[in-house]
Amino acid sequence: DSGVTQTPKHLITATGQRVTLRCSPRSGDLSVYWYQQSLDQGLQFLIQYYNGEERAKGNILERFSAQQFPDLHSELNLSSLELGDSALYFCASSRGMAGGRETQYFGPGTRLLVL
Amino acid sequence: LAKTTQPISMDSYEGQEVNITCSHNNIATNDYITWYQQFPSQGPRFIIQGYKTKVTNEVASLFIPADRKSSTLSLPRVSLSDTAVYYCLVGDTSNQGGKLIFGQGTELSVKP
Numbered sequence: 001d002s003g004v005t006q007t008p009k010h011l012i013t014a015t016g017q018r019v020t021l022r023c024s025p026r027s028g029d030l031s032v033y034w035y036q037q038s039l040d041q042g043l044q045f046l047i048q049y050y051n052g053e054e055r056a057k058g059n060i061l062e063r064f065s066a067q068q069f070p071d072l073h074s075e076l077n078l079s080s081l082e083l084g085d086s087a088l089y090f091c092a093s094s095r096g097m098a099g100g101r102e103t104q105y106f107g108p109g110t111r112l113l114v115l
Numbered sequence: 116l117a118k119t120t121q122p123i124s125m126d127s128y129e130g131q132e133v134n135i136t137c138s139h140n141n142i143a144t145n146d147y148i149t150w151y152q153q154f155p156s157q158g159p160r161f162i163i164q165g166y167k168t169k170v171t172n173e174v175a176s177l178f179i180p181a182d183r184k185s186s187t188l189s190l191p192r193v194s195l196s197d198t199a200v201y202y203c204l205v206g207d208t209s210n211q212g213g214k215l216i217f218g219q220g221t222e223l224s225v226k227p
Binding site: 002004033035042043044045048055056057058090092097098099100101103104105106107108109 | 146147149151156157158159160161164202204205206207208209211212213214215216217218219220
């Protein structure tokens with residue numbers, strides 16, 4: 001158990017809809033990272049937040065947005081969903097701001113299926 | 116941006132040493148190299164991290180040559196439980212705007 005929790009575990013929705021994925025980092029960790037894992041694209045970094053502020057951005061679509069709240073939990077919002085958004089979405093956390101230099105602890109993921 | 120390339124799959128037998136190489140020709144000066152292990156239906160798990168030369172911990176070694184354009188994860192004496200997908204991650208976000216790039220993963224199959 002990494003100490004990172006994600007809800008929900010599974011999500012089934014329809015094209016055009018909007019969903020929110022939630023992540024709680026390990027106690028004491030200030031950074032939250034979001035990743036998308038699909039069969040054709042592999043693991044893709046989406047975005048990092050550190051202590052409430054956006055820190056780094058990867059291949060995140062404009063239809064996707066994220067935020068980190070004062071209690072450090074984070075939400076990833078996916079809107080105008082398309083079939084190709086079906087994937088596993090992972091959240092990870094680390095102690096500081098330097099992603100890549102620190103150990104990231106990954107949650108169990110949310111599996112999203114868009115029909 | 117550092118594009119990372121790994122072999123798609125590798126086979127090994129119990130007790131052997133396994134070496135998995137990741138190529139990252141465009142690695143930036145500040146980028147670190149980290150390896151993760153992933154089992155089906157689980158999130159990736161940290162194995163080892165380095166910047167240059169050699170790093171060793173209780174489960175693996177990481178070799179990084181002087182030009183840093185590649186890195187090799189070495190797993191000594193693998194067992195059946197090491198069957199998993201192994202990813203290299205290259206990047207750094209210590210400066211705002213940094214990036215994190217995963218390789219496509221190497222599926223390791225350990226046979227008895």
